[in-house]
Amino acid sequence: MTQRTGPVRPGGDAPDLVTFDDVRDAARRLAGVAHRTPVLRSRTLDAAVGAEVHLKCENFQRVGAFKFRGAYNALSRLAPEQLARGVAAYSSGNHAQAVALAARELGSRAVIVMPEDAPQSKADATAGYGAEIVRYDRYTADRAALAHQLAEERGLALVPPYEHPHIIAGQGTAALELLEETGRLDALLAPVGGGGLMAGSATAATALAPGIRMIGVEPEAGDDTRRSLAAGHPVTIPVPRTIADGQAVDTPGALTFAINRRLLDSVVLVSDDEIRAAMRFAFERLKIVTEPSGASALAALLAGRVSPLPARIGVIISGGNIGPDRFAELLG
Structure with a gap:
């Protein structure tokens, strides 16, 4: 301790x-x-x-x-034009699901960067909320860098899991x-x-x-x-x-x-x-x-x-x- x-x-x-x-x-x-x-x-x-x-x-x-609490609080403050373009996030599962559901609730779309070894139940739920999932190796790749690059390329608002x-x-x-x-x-x-x-x-x-x-x-x-x-x-x-x-x-x-x-x-x-x-x-x-x-x-x-x-x-x-x-x- x-x-x-x-x-x-x-x-x-x-x-x-x-x-x-x-x-x-x-x-x-x-x-x-x-x-x-x-x-x-x-x-x-x-x-x-x-x-x-x-x-x-x-x-x-x-x-x-x-995680739904923070995700919805953050997404609900985005401008309508940004919600129309969509959001991106990176997560091993719970933030992924939260952003996916919050985006759906607000009429937006979500792209989620998830590790290849994320629990299948969490990946399935994230996809079930309508999100696109992009996989990566958590032990060799920088998830934040991947998500930043993806957001920049597609014009998405990046919604970090805690920062x-x-x-x-x-x-x-x-x-x-x-x-x-x-x-x-x-x-x-x-x-x-x-x-x-x-x-x-x-x-x-x-x-x-x-x-x-x-x-x-x-x-x-x-x-x-x-x-x-x-x-x-x-x-x-x-x-x-x-x-x-x-x-x-x-x-x-x-x-x-x-x-x-x-x-x-x-x-x-x-x-x-x-x-x-x-x-x-x-x-x-x-x-x-x-x-x-x-x-x-x-x-x-x-x-x-x-x-x-x-x-x-x-x-x-x-x-x-x-x-x-x-x-x-x-x-x-």
Whole structure:
């Protein structure tokens, strides 16, 4: 675990790159479009952990993940002429689906750059929303460069998966809803990949609950944000090989890192086996299906990675996009 001496809350020397007002504005834009996902409680989970746990279940969000919030918030702000030309994005799956659906909802079209080894269920869903898919090798090619080139050639608006203030603000509405429903939390856990969910969540949570501990969770093989926080600047690691494909990121975004550096208290790591155990617990005891990345924050809590243990904890279950064969393979 990388434990920080304490985050620099808004009002310090760093500018507010995304504000609480931005998150509230995104919430108004998403009202009636995105689902207000449920917050689940479980006595079994509370007893296993030793704390009062509130699960924000973004696996019930449209496209099965929190990503729809940011994608729709960003696309809905594009000019009509740009929507007519279309949008481009790069993603291993959930952002791909989110951009594809948001584009369809807004009468636009989407071209998505996806890795060749992206889960087939996510690729199928992305195509099902009407997007064109362009494949690449995640271990040898630069996905961002490919997407930028494609967008420039076709006149498309590039919608990055996390490195954009409208994306971050949209993702922050998940934590906004969670705090509105629970009233008070002592800590909030969320998975960290590129950092957009955490950056948005921290922006909302620290505004609504000053003093709340913001705890990011990464897979052991993909600890780029933990290393970056320790170094004081973004660092790049080899592309992670982990079952948590949504967190297989080699470096945090510059914008997300700038926010998370100010607002995160710590980042903890979980193993693939601990993620599998959390997926099994969620399925057997909570009756919900999670994908590996979606279960990583719960995994950290179940594995005892949070210390000292707060009395009231929020956990974002970030997604549930996993096919039945892959789910059975991981838990078999």
